[in-house]
Amino acid sequence: MKFTLLKRLTAGYGAILLMVILLGVFVAYNLNQLNGLIRGTAADGITINQMEQLREAMFSLTSFEKKFFISRDADFREKFMEIRNYLNSELGTIAQRMDTESKQKQYAEVRRLYDQYLGLFNAEDQRVAAGGSYPSSDYESRNEVIVDGINYRLKGIVDSFRLDREKKLQASGAVSVRVLDMTLITGVAIIAFGILISFVNARSINRSIVMLQKKTREIARGRYVGIPALGGPPEIQALADDFNRMSDKLKQLDELKIDFINRVSHDLRTPLTAIKEASDMLMEGVYADSPEKQHQLLAITKEECGRLINSVNRILDLSRMEVKMMEYRFQPCSLVPLIQRTVLKLAPLAQSKEIELELCPVPDLPAVKIDDERIGQVLENLIGNAIKFTPGNGRVRVQAAPMSKQRDAVGVAVIDTGPGIPEADLEFIFDKFSRVSSDGQTATGSGLGLAIAKHIVEDHGGRIWARNRTGNGSTFIFVLPAA
Ligand SMILES: Nc1ncnc2c1ncn2[C@@H]1O[C@H](COP(=O)(O)OP(=O)(O)OP(=O)(O)O)[C@@H](O)[C@H]1O
Ligand SMILES: [Mg+2]
Incomplete structure (x- = not known):
């Protein structure tokens, strides 16, 4: 089966369209990924800030705890309670931001230590309120271990988030580069492919048109030539076949015309020669003494004139009929x-x-x-x-x-x-x-x-x-x- 011009163009540009669609899907997928990474990075930034605030609040809490125990001032206790309430609610909300198992484990540890810290504080508070001296023998050392544990783990969580954010930023960079590379390569491939298709099709048409032009000129010069097999798209080959048929027909018509002119001249020449000879004889007085022979010569002349008129009339009639100008009396x-x-x-x-x-x-x-x-x-x-x-x-x-x-x-x-x-x-x-x-x-x-x-x-x-x-x-x- 031969590929028609239309099929060639459709297949070629269809392939280009497919490449564009695939590129579009690829870019959309990667942009979606990039979007996820950017959102993740932003969320990590917010969590890091919150965690830093938690660490500062923890620092303030321990400082008001110490001030309160040393001074027994109710204001310090109140400040302590305020920060504790803040910490309680923040620790609750921030829990859902722990996106990995290790972070969740560290965070659970922070909660456990924090609860221990509050339990220790309450026991010490009650003991001092009952008249005991501050600090009790092991309060400070236990308190220090717990607070260090909390700070150490909070810092660990913050570091994890920082590391994750860094990884996401690197991944975003990689995605951008990948999209850019792919777009460039595919774009160049699409352009090259498009030029190639256009060139191949244009060349196959152009070659045939130049050939047709050359042969048409030859026909105009009276040389009835045919076009060989072109080997291009079937439409062009069909055009060449029609051209060959036209050339054959023109050649046939030309031959018919020459043949007709020969025959018409012969048809006209025969009666004209007969008329000329008969009138010569009459003028030379060949049959001056025989009126009967003269009459015969005149009869021949009349008959030939009739044939002549008949020939010319037939040609005129046909011309009139061809242009539909013949008049009939029906x-x-x-x-x-x-x-x-x-x-x-x-x-x-x-x-x-x-x-x-x-x-x-x-x-x-x-x-x-x-x-x-x-x-x-x-x-x-x-x-x-x-x-x-x-x-x-x-x-x-x-x-x-x-x-x-x-x-x-x-x-x-x-x-x-x-x-x-x-x-x-x-x-x-x-x-x-x-x-x-x-x-x-x-x-x-x-x-x-x-x-x-x-x-x-x-x-x-x-x-x-x-x-x-x-x-x-x-x-x-x-x-x-x-x-
Ligand atoms: N009865 C027939 N038998 C065989 N061939 C015929 C017959 N009638 C016509 N033809 C063929 O058809 C051709 C065309 O006929 P047509 O009558 O058009 O032309 P013509 O008789 O040659 O010339 P014209 O009629 O113009 O004097 C003839 O030349 C002849 O070859
Ligand atoms: Mg006839």
């Missing part, structure tokens, strides 16, 4: 007398060739609306052709009949026992100037008769065609609509 009448007259007119010609010209019994025919002079011309050409192309001792029959039960048309057939028409030429035989060479047949005439007949019949709303008979000979049929 009248309703019967075809029978017209057929009879034409057969009678051509009987001597048939006789001279010893051809049996027969008019089959004509049934009752519906009337037709015709220009009888023109239809007479059609009959004359068909019967004349049959006599002309049928060898001596042959037979020509003319038949006429209504075409259907409805009697809405009349058909006339001229059947001969001549050489027939080569099958391949049957469809061209009604073209002007067409003359078919069959065996043993010397073509005479200008090849206009059937073309004129076809125009006349079709201008009457009818149809004309030819077919070969089994055995030998041909049949020409024309049908006219009933009036």
Whole structure:
């Protein structure tokens, strides 16, 4: 299967579109990832700040604890309680920010130590309130261990968050670089691929167009050349095939034209020569003493003039018919007398060739609306052709009949026992100037008769065609609509 131009373009640009879509999906996926990383980094920053504040609050809490125990001042106790409440609520909310197991473990440890710290504080507070001296023997050392533990773990959590934030920043950088690289590479690939597709397609079209241009110029110079197989897209090959057909047709027409001019000049020259010779003889007084011979010469001159006028008129008629300027005088009448007259007119010609010209019994025919002079011309050409192309001792029959039960048309057939028409030429035989060479047949005439007949019949709303008979000979049929 060959790739048409449309398929090539669709496939090429479809591939580009697919690449663009894939790139789009890739970029969207990575941007989404980048977005997640940036959000994570921002969230880590907030948590780090909160944790730092917690550490500061812890520091203030221990400092107010010491001041309170030393001074027993209620204000310090109140401050201590304030910070404790703050810490209680913050430790509660910040718990959900612990996003890894190790952070959650460290955080649980902070909570446990913090609760221990508060328990120790309460016990010491009650003891001192009951009159005990501050500090009790192991209070300070236990307190120090707990507070150090809390601070150490809080710092550990902050460091973990810092490390995570750093990792996320690095990952964001990597994603950005990846997106940029991919976009650049794919972009360059898409452009290169697009240029390649356009170039390949343009080249295959361009080569053919240049070739067509060259061949068209040659045809314009009168050299009817063909285009070899182009090997491009099928549309271009089809164009080249049409071009070759056109070139063949032009060549054929050119040959027909030359042939026609030769034949017309021959047709005109023969009567003109005869007229010239007869008038020379008359002027030279060759038959001055024989009025009978002079009359014969004048009769020849008149006959040749008639042939000359007839030839020229046929050419003019055909030209008028081709541009639809022929004028007809339509009248309703019967075809029978017209057929009879034409057969009678051509009987001597048939006789001279010893051809049996027969008019089959004509049934009752519906009337037709015709220009009888023109239809007479059609009959004359068909019967004349049959006599002309049928060898001596042959037979020509003319038949006429209504075409259907409805009697809405009349058909006339001229059947001969001549050489027939080569099958391949049957469809061209009604073209002007067409003359078919069959065996043993010397073509005479200008090849206009059937073309004129076809125009006349079709201008009457009818149809004309030819077919070969089994055995030998041909049949020409024309049908006219009933009036
Ligand atoms: N009955 C027939 N048998 C065989 N060939 C025929 C017959 N009638 C026509 N042809 C072929 O068709 C060609 C065209 O016929 P057409 O009547 O158009 O031209 P013509 O008879 O050669 O010239 P013109 O009619 O102009 O004097 C003829 O030259 C002949 O080759
Ligand atoms: Mg003819």
